[in-house]
Amino acid sequence: MPDFLPSELVVTPKGGVYHLDICPDELAHKIIIVGDQDRVEVVSNYFDEITHKNQHREFACHTGLYQGKEISVVSTGIGTDNIDIVINELDALVNIDLETRNEKKEKVSLEIIRLGTCGILQNEIPIDSFILSTHALGIDNVGHFYERNVDIETQKLEKAIDEGVKLPKYIKPYLTKASEELNNKLDSAEIKKGITVTSSGFYGPQGRRLRLPLVENEMLDSFSDFEYNGHYFSNLEMECSALFSLGSSLGHKTTAICLGLANRRKKEFTKNYESKIIELIEYVLDKI
Ligand code: R1P
Ligand code: URA
CATH class of the missing domain: 3.40.50.1580 (Nucleoside phosphorylase domain)
Incomplete structure (x- = not known):
């Protein structure tokens, strides 16, 4: 049996996490989180290149390169209830194999900065x-x-x-x-x-x-x-x-x-x- 069953870890049809609907290869390990979804584009306008863009509900995500650094900017909406969703799903993207539903042995430590x-x-x-x-x-x-x-x-x-x-x-x-x-x-x-x-x-x-x-x-x-x-x-x-x-x-x-x-x-x-x-x-x- 996998570590995380479908009722606990919901994976979307495209293979992303439930609320953010981001797939593992669409997320950088350096992440800026902002409350307001309109602030995501204001940040990503500074990127030299945008490699990924999506939005589901209030959760917008733009990933790209800024002066050689790979950065994702993700909106959380307002409140700690939304942070519960965002942090658990960002962690799942890097530390759980979404295909096998098992926890990965090698863990990734993300840098997450709230702006x-x-x-x-x-x-x-x-x-x-x-x-x-x-x-x-x-x-x-x-x-x-x-x-x-x-x-x-x-x-x-x-x-x-x-x-x-x-x-x-x-x-x-x-x-x-x-x-x-x-x-x-x-x-x-x-x-x-x-x-x-x-x-x-x-x-x-x-x-x-x-x-x-x-x-x-x-x-x-x-x-x-x-x-x-x-x-x-x-x-x-x-x-x-x-x-x-x-x-x-x-x-x-x-x-x-x-x-x-x-x-x-x-x-x-x-x-x-x-x-x-x-x-x-x-x-x-x-x-x-
Ligand atoms: C309230 O107006 C919102 O503004 C602040 C609060 O934390 C709350 O989310 O932050 P953001 O501007 O990042 O949303
Ligand atoms: N955001 C808050 O949560 N409180 C303020 O007073 C201003 C911005």
């Missing part, structure tokens, strides 16, 4: 900054469905956060670390760094109140005020926790660099999205 947008949690970080995640704190629940392997330092930081931040009582946060190797490639003097909060929504779960009252009104301030051994919360978005948690458990290198659109403390929103996202794309393509 996204985010809200900012600190007065000192201006809107339009580029923010590199050192860790992600999930206040979603995707990471809780999988066994996690967390190093001692991250466990200590997770405990300090558990004791130091105010969350609705039914939320159990989980902390994971970004790849230091990828962060070293992406870092420079102009880049801000910190812990990224990953929420399960854009409004209430990120402390935004429109017409519905929230059960916890101090959450955002308690993130902004938290500090432990030089670690602080820099930004807030909707994908990093599951990306880092599932990605690292599967043996891949994962990180995220995001454009800060909204400063939630200063109540400011950018007017420069179009030009700044282009700057971020050029920055990432040159660094990876």
